[in-house]
Amino acid sequence: MRRSKKITGILSVLLLCSVLTGCNRQARDKLLRVFIDGVPTEQEEKPVIAGEKEKKETKMKTALPQAPTQFFHQPFLENQCGSCHDTKFSQKIVSQGKELCFSCHDDFAKDKKVVHYPVSEGACGDCHDPHQSPNKFILKKPIPEICFTCHAEEEIRAIPVHEGQNMCTDCHDAHASNEEKLLK
Numbered sequence: 001m002r003r004s005k006k007i008t009g010i011l012s013v014l015l016l017c018s019v020l021t022g023c024n025r026q027a028r029d030k031l032l033r034v035f036i037d038g039v040p041t042e043q044e045e046k047p048v049i050a051g052e053k054e055k056k057e058t059k060m061k062t063a064l065p066q067a068p069t070q071f072f073h074q075p076f077l078e079n080q081c082g083s084c085h086d087t088k089f090s091q092k093i094v095s096q097g098k099e100l101c102f103s104c105h106d107d108f109a110k111d112k113k114v115v116h117y118p119v120s121e122g123a124c125g126d127c128h129d130p131h132q133s134p135n136k137f138i139l140k141k142p143i144p145e146i147c148f149t150c151h152a153e154e155e156i157r158a159i160p161v162h163e164g165q166n167m168c169t170d171c172h173d174a175h176a177s178n179e180e181k182l183l184k
Ligand code: HEC
Pocket: 073, 075, 076, 077, 079, 080, 081, 082, 083, 084, 085, 088, 091, 093, 125, 130, 131
């Protein structure tokens, strides 16, 4: 008896609703909730939608390219332009090649039996950027790419000891060594 009364109640409310107010789904649900449990309220629906949106957003965020880490040469970062350039506003370099670099860094090539050719030429800038770079040690390209700018990759790969090797500096010193083949 009670149940049929309830159903009649629901039906009449629905009828009243649609006849009098032409109400939309949300209003109808609200009314129905008075009688039946489990009709999702607007608030209950929202988290599902918001959750999906959140998922999409984090997906988008991870798909976005990350800002690359930048490595700075300390005197550049500290605005000591004048230690390498005539003035902050002139691009003229105070001294050429390795003399410039060795005015602050120890001459690591001195007294070494084997000196890497570009180092002996003072061509530090073949591998290093004087200011900043997205690569460690302000290298112009990461290892091993920087090595392959001068050494043909196929030739290097053809040497058996190089099989599966990418971190060239695990075995070679990039500057100078007392061992053959710049081995450490
Ligand atoms: C450690 C030495 C050093 C310091 C410190 C330094 N520079 Fe340079 N800079 C160089 C060298 C070497 C070059 C030449 C690069 C080349 O020709 O590949 C250069 C080139 C430049 C150029 C030419 C364009 C370019 O980027 O290659 C500008 C502009 C410049 N430097 C501005 C500055 C300013 C501004 C500062 C200070 C905030 C500064 N530099 C600090 C060594 C330095």
